[in-house]
Amino acid sequence: xxxxxxxxxxxxxxxxxxxxxxxxxxxxxxxxxxxxxxxxxxxxxxxxxxxxxxxxxxxxxxxxxxxxxxxxxxxxxxxxxxxxxxxxxxxxxxxxxxxxxxxxxxxxxxxxxxxxxxxxxxxxxxxxxxxxxxxxxxxxxxxxxxxxxxxxxxxxxxxxxxxxxxxxxxxxxxxxxxxxxxxxxxxxxxxxxxxxxxxxxxxxxxxxxxxxxxxxxxxxxxxxxxxxx
Amino acid sequence: xxxxxxxxxxxxxxxxxxxxxxxxxxxxxxxxxxxxxxxxxxxxxxxxxxxxxxxxxxxxxxxxxxxxxxxxxxxxxxxxxxxxxxxxxxxxxxxxxxxxxxxxxxxxxxxxxxxxxxxxxxxxxxxxxxxxxxxxxxxxxxxxxxxxxxxxxxxxxxxxxxxxxxxxxxxxxxxxxxxxxxxxxxxxxxxxxxxxxxxxxxxxxxxxxxxxxxxxxxxxxxxxxxxxx
DNA sequence: ACCTGAACACCGTTCAAGT
DNA sequence: ACCTGAACACCGTTCAAGT
Numbered sequence: 001x002x003x004x005x006x007x008x009x010x011x012x013x014x015x016x017x018x019x020x021x022x023x024x025x026x027x028x029x030x031x032x033x034x035x036x037x038x039x040x041x042x043x044x045x046x047x048x049x050x051x052x053x054x055x056x057x058x059x060x061x062x063x064x065x066x067x068x069x070x071x072x073x074x075x076x077x078x079x080x081x082x083x084x085x086x087x088x089x090x091x092x093x094x095x096x097x098x099x100x101x102x103x104x105x106x107x108x109x110x111x112x113x114x115x116x117x118x119x120x121x122x123x124x125x126x127x128x129x130x131x132x133x134x135x136x137x138x139x140x141x142x143x144x145x146x147x148x149x150x151x152x153x154x155x156x157x158x159x160x161x162x163x164x165x166x167x168x169x170x171x172x173x174x175x176x177x178x179x180x181x182x183x184x185x186x187x188x189x190x191x192x193x194x195x196x197x198x199x200x201x202x203x204x205x206x207x208x209x210x211x212x213x214x215x216x217x218x219x220x221x222x223x224x225x226x227x228x229x
Numbered sequence: 230x231x232x233x234x235x236x237x238x239x240x241x242x243x244x245x246x247x248x249x250x251x252x253x254x255x256x257x258x259x260x261x262x263x264x265x266x267x268x269x270x271x272x273x274x275x276x277x278x279x280x281x282x283x284x285x286x287x288x289x290x291x292x293x294x295x296x297x298x299x300x301x302x303x304x305x306x307x308x309x310x311x312x313x314x315x316x317x318x319x320x321x322x323x324x325x326x327x328x329x330x331x332x333x334x335x336x337x338x339x340x341x342x343x344x345x346x347x348x349x350x351x352x353x354x355x356x357x358x359x360x361x362x363x364x365x366x367x368x369x370x371x372x373x374x375x376x377x378x379x380x381x382x383x384x385x386x387x388x389x390x391x392x393x394x395x396x397x398x399x400x401x402x403x404x405x406x407x408x409x410x411x412x413x414x415x416x417x418x419x420x421x422x423x424x425x426x427x428x429x430x431x432x433x434x435x436x437x438x439x440x441x442x443x444x445x446x447x448x449x450x451x452x453x454x455x456x457x458x
Numbered sequence: 459a460c461c462t463g464a465a466c467a468c469c470g471t472t473c474a475a476g477t
Numbered sequence: 478a479c480c481t482g483a484a485c486a487c488c489g490t491t492c493a494a495g496t
Contacts, residue, residue: 050461115390125414133416142423151445153389160382161344185354187362194371216380223448279480469488
């Protein structure tokens with residue numbers, strides 16, 4: 001096999017960039033478990049071992065995928081502007097983080113991969129540098145800004161690993177489950193039935209992730225603002 | 230090979246419990262990557278396939294390992310007592326979560342495994358039920374308690390995935406790194422140098438995880454308390 | 459310089475066979 | 478009922494060989 005799929009049709013040369021973009025779309029479609037070096041090669045119409053001329057190993061592929069995603073986030077940010085004019089820091093941070101979240105929603109595998117990386121890439125560092133700029137520009141002390149980054153944690157990048165399974169007990173089953181567990185989990189069941197009573201649309205296990213994300217984000221940002229006074 | 234290691238020494242029969250405890254100690258010692266069905270079997274002086282008489286598959290091993298860890302957390306809690314007397318809810322929640330954190334520090338692999346599970350086990354549900362009891366007992370509305378659980382997220386179980394590598398640039402290298410990146414990461418470097426100036430012990434990349442965890446936890450709990458008034 | 463085929467040292471898991 | 482050995486269908490990666 002030569003690097004042509006049909007006579008007269010020269011296939012684009014392999015490159016690190018092509019490998020990474022193929023890896024991202026493979027994970028987007030089939031989840032991170034679908035990403036194997038062999039399948040990635042097949043997608044690029046190449047032998048698995050050819051990949052190793054452009055990336056050192058699979059870990060470097062994962063590193064690169066994070067950069068692609070964080071690059072998407074950074075690309076959506078217009079620099080300068082209202083970022084440095086003091087009082088607006090909270091809105092600016094909020095806006096940027098919610099924008100990051102929108103990007104991550106398109107790449108459900110990204111949170112897990114980001115958390116599995118042991119070192120921060122230059123691209124990720126640049127994102128955090130920019131976010132830090134918003135905080136310092138808003139008048140937060142270096143110390144408070146530093147605490148803020150830790151408190152935001154992964155939320156700074158737009159995600160928070162949900163421990164509750166969104167699809168756990170959706171539908172009509174949930175009410176029966178509520179009764180089954182009422183004696184063993186009285187507080188949880190009590191809380192959820194009361195919420196369901198107030199809002200009949202809201203059944204067990206079905207939480208509005210966007211609303212919860214914003215609630216937690218605002219809780220943190222409001223807390224920081226208070227400490228900044 | 231029969232189930233005896235030496236003549237007269239009958240080996241303990243295999244059981245799901247023994248499998249799970251062996252899995253936990255294997256991961257404690259060698260990290261989660263060291264946990265393979267084959268190695269786990271070797272540790273138990275048994276063939277790999279014998280494990281499948283006690284667990285359905287590796288996923289069930291991971292599920293069980295989470296239960297072992299959360300069981301450790303729950304075991305350290307004395308039920309009843311000061312948990313339900315109103316005003317003390319914040320201290321009670323804080324205390325319980327920090328205790329959970331101490332357990333998780335002994336099982337560094339646990340956060341990753343917990344987040345990889347798609348459904349919550351009865352043991353985990355029981356932990357959250359108990360935590361919910363503290364919130365409701367403290368007078369929080371069902372709605373606010375629900376928001377609180379989401380806002381705490383994995384912190385409710387005592388961990389927060391740190392995005393910054395604790396050992397990234399420790400030691401004397403960090404100062405040189407600071408200078409190298411000063412132009413590309415002005416805000417981050419500015420923040421860190423200012424912190425390092427105030428506290429010479431604190432070098433780049435070396436953060437007090439315990440202090441940062443408590444800062445974020447208190448930020449959230451204080452915010453909830455304010456919303457509860 | 460880039461790509462390939464065969465091979466190595468692993469995985470999780472199935473299956474038929476043993477006791 | 479519990480355990481085993483061989484086998485299957487995968488992995489990531491190395492290496493020597495091709496062009």
